[in-house]
Amino acid sequence: MRQNRRGGALDEFEEIYRSNVGVLAAYFARRCWEPQEVADLTSETIVRAVSSFDAFDPRRGSARAWLFGIAAHVWAGSCARAADNRDAVVRLAGHRALDGGEIDELAAKIDAQQAGRELLERCAVLSGNERAAIELVDLAELTPKEAAAALGVPRGVLRMRLSRARARLRKEYGVND
Amino acid sequence: MTEFEDNLWLEVVREHGQKLAGARRPVRRHRRATRPQLLAGTTVGLAAAASAAALLFGASTSPPAFAVTHNPDGTVTVKLMQPSGIAEANEKLAAMGVRARIAAQTKTPPKLVCPGGTVPTITFDPASIPSADELVIAPGQPGAGNAAALKGGGNTGAGATGGENHVVRLQSGGSKIRTQSDPDNHVARMYCP
Numbered sequence: 001m002r003q004n005r006r007g008g009a010l011d012e013f014e015e016i017y018r019s020n021v022g023v024l025a026a027y028f029a030r031r032c033w034e035p036q037e038v039a040d041l042t043s044e045t046i047v048r049a050v051s052s053f054d055a056f057d058p059r060r061g062s063a064r065a066w067l068f069g070i071a072a073h074v075w076a077g078s079c080a081r082a083a084d085n086r087d088a089v090v091r092l093a094g095h096r097a098l099d100g101g102e103i104d105e106l107a108a109k110i111d112a113q114q115a116g117r118e119l120l121e122r123c124a125v126l127s128g129n130e131r132a133a134i135e136l137v138d139l140a141e142l143t144p145k146e147a148a149a150a151l152g153v154p155r156g157v158l159r160m161r162l163s164r165a166r167a168r169l170r171k172e173y174g175v176n177d
Numbered sequence: 178m179t180e181f182e183d184n185l186w187l188e189v190v191r192e193h194g195q196k197l198a199g200a201r202r203p204v205r206r207h208r209r210a211t212r213p214q215l216l217a218g219t220t221v222g223l224a225a226a227a228s229a230a231a232l233l234f235g236a237s238t239s240p241p242a243f244a245v246t247h248n249p250d251g252t253v254t255v256k257l258m259q260p261s262g263i264a265e266a267n268e269k270l271a272a273m274g275v276r277a278r279i280a281a282q283t284k285t286p287p288k289l290v291c292p293g294g295t296v297p298t299i300t301f302d303p304a305s306i307p308s309a310d311e312l313v314i315a316p317g318q319p320g321a322g323n324a325a326a327l328k329g330g331g332n333t334g335a336g337a338t339g340g341e342n343h344v345v346r347l348q349s350g351g352s353k354i355r356t357q358s359d360p361d362n363h364v365a366r367m368y369c370p
Contacts, residue, residue: 009200010272021182050193053200096188102181
């Protein structure tokens with residue numbers, strides 16, 4: 001029943017959603033061990049994207065860059081709540097209890113991100129800005145332009161961070177680009 | 178799409194579909210339509226740009242042919258001002274994950290106007306549509322005599338099994354209109370508010 005659909009903000013958002021929800025879930029799967037947490041953070045990112053969809057202009061940057069910018073804020077908020085020990089009582093926007101099949105899917109996604117998680121652990125030697133650049137470009141597969149937009153920095157700055165980070169990783173661990 | 182991703186999308190549509198449907202979006206086609214003029218500068222390019230501008234102008238000044246809205250109580254309201262809005266209204270219903278559609282009919286009147294200037298409207302609860310069925314909405318006004326045409330057309334509900342023509346009957350249920358599976362080919366009519 002969904003064939004031959006045309007236009008509309010809902011259609012546009014659905015296209016963005018379907019193209020990016022997998023990589024967003026993977027982004028959180030590299031950070032979390034619990035499927036429910038991955039689900040909550042992914043959902044919160046999408047709900048926030050819905051709220052700010054009016055302000056998203058695809059002529060100024062890609063949808064993926066926009067969503068990863070939101071995801072970074074969502075993750076930062078989650079860390080802040082954890083630091084304040086509020087996570088247990090604060091129910092995030094978009095929270096929805098998972099069924100068994102969804103838990104299995106997200107647990108598999110968490111397992112699949114093991115290599116990415118190890119790379120992030122190795123990135124502990126980097127600054128936060130360098131780590132974010134490496135993850136978005138080398139793990140989330142954003143283009144440098146998209147990563148720069150997601151992080152809110154000029155492309156030249158992003159390239160410099162990437163170059164510096166890769167050089168340091170090569171020196172520390174012999175990690176290839 | 179995984180089950181989680183599908184379920185999350187359904188949740189987004191259910192909770193935020195109305196807000197998304199009404200989101201203001203930049204006009205993406207405008208820049209593309211004018212690009213031939215900028216790149217080529219030919220007469221053809223200018224004509225194409227002028228046509229596109231005329232289309233955009235026409236679209237922005239034409240009265241809406243339909244409206245599909247999610248209500249705070251979970252019901253969905255469909256309004257149909259012009260028969261030309263049927264296809265797009267159905268597309269929007271599908272995009273919202275609502276198993277309902279307006280049946281296009283040859284007897285649909287060219288203008289759908291109720292007394293007092295209101296438009297044919299129907300409000301229903303999508304959650305009450307049985308999972309194997311689809312709500313079929315007759316676009317005519319009460320008494321327009323379209324039910325026979327719909328019956329004869331054999332409106333099979335999406336997902337119905339056994340080859341039966343199976344749509345749903347509306348029943349009053351408090352402030353909401355409830356649907357109930359029915360083996361007969363009953364349809365839901367739009368009404369004049």
